[in-house]
Amino acid sequence: MPFLRPISSCLRLTVSRSYASVPPQGIHALIIGAPGSGKGTISNWIVRDFKLQHVSSGDLLRDHMRRGTPLGQEARSFMEKGDLVPDQTMVGLIASELKALGQGNWLLDGFPRTLPQAETLQKETPVNVVVHLDVPFETIIGRVKDRWVHPASGRIYNTVFNPPKEPFQDDITGEPLIQREDDKPESVQNRLQIFSDSTQPVLDFYDKMGILKVFHGTESKKIYPHVQKYMHEKFQ
Ligand code: G5P
Ligand code: MG
Numbered sequence: 001m002p003f004l005r006p007i008s009s010c011l012r013l014t015v016s017r018s019y020a021s022v023p024p025q026g027i028h029a030l031i032i033g034a035p036g037s038g039k040g041t042i043s044n045w046i047v048r049d050f051k052l053q054h055v056s057s058g059d060l061l062r063d064h065m066r067r068g069t070p071l072g073q074e075a076r077s078f079m080e081k082g083d084l085v086p087d088q089t090m091v092g093l094i095a096s097e098l099k100a101l102g103q104g105n106w107l108l109d110g111f112p113r114t115l116p117q118a119e120t121l122q123k124e125t126p127v128n129v130v131v132h133l134d135v136p137f138e139t140i141i142g143r144v145k146d147r148w149v150h151p152a153s154g155r156i157y158n159t160v161f162n163p164p165k166e167p168f169q170d171d172i173t174g175e176p177l178i179q180r181e182d183d184k185p186e187s188v189q190n191r192l193q194i195f196s197d198s199t200q201p202v203l204d205f206y207d208k209m210g211i212l213k214v215f216h217g218t219e220s221k222k223i224y225p226h227v228q229k230y231m232h233e234k235f236q
Contacts (some may be wrong), residue, residue: 027105033133035191036140038220057110059154082187115201130206148177
């Protein structure tokens with residue numbers, strides 16, 4: 001069973017607090033935005049402040065690729081070009097992860113990305129908070145080329161915006177940072193096009209349900225206080 005595995009380093013596990021008006025099933029939140037819009041950066045701040053469990057579909061896939069699992073081998077050919085991994089594979093992967101988390105509050109980053117993914121998730125594990133980061137594409141293209149990551153933890157750096165303390169080394173472990181294969185300019189263009197084509201229907205789906213909240217901006221540090229305030233309202 002390649003999907004059922006212990007919760008790994010790419011899943012930051014924290015203990016949830018209890019809040020009087022949180023729905024009985026818990027806060028089931030999504031963060032949606034174009035590639036490079038700051039989902040990972042802002043997710044890390046939400047997890048730090050609200051102690052929910054973070055599931056990043058991209059981090060899970062990259063972890064499978066590093067471990068050379070069948071799923072990782074399948075995903076590699078799609079991811080390196082910036083294409084989407086097939087829905088059936090993604091739905092199985094995320095369903096297993098959410099099952100492994102059990103009860104509690106969680107934040108999904110990078111899933112769902114297509115209408116069939118959103119419809120399946122809503123049937124099986126309904127979400128109740130959707131944060132959309134709306135960052136202009138020209139801003140994204142400028143910043144992704146400067147991204148460096150620590151693969152084992154998912155920690156994200158940017159040589160301009162958020163440089164590591166030592167060049168090209170992770171702040172915590174001192175291990176080398178790498179650049180993602182899909183951050184090459186041609187892959188980034190493809191990912192942005194796919195976002196426009198495939199993920200807009202997902203935003204429309206949640207908008208019709210009345211649970212979509214859009215945050216516009218060009219700087220994560222300026223967007224985050226608004227997201228933080230919104231999340232506080234949800235946790236009251
Ligand atoms: P991922 O891993 O989900 P993407 O493409 O959605 O990848 P990505 O690239 O991880 O999104 P992000 O998380 O939105 O971007 O952004 P980030 O990493 O926080 O920030 C980007 C860079 O900008 C970083 O260097 C950061 O430090 C910097 N930055 C942040 N804020 C600022 C700022 O204010 N100013 C500046 N100057 N810099 C800033 O998915 C990867 C692939 O996996 C597959 C697909 O192939 C996908 O392409 N996949 C799926 N396929 C099908 N269905 C799904 N559900 C799938 N999920 C993943
Ligand atoms: Mg990310």
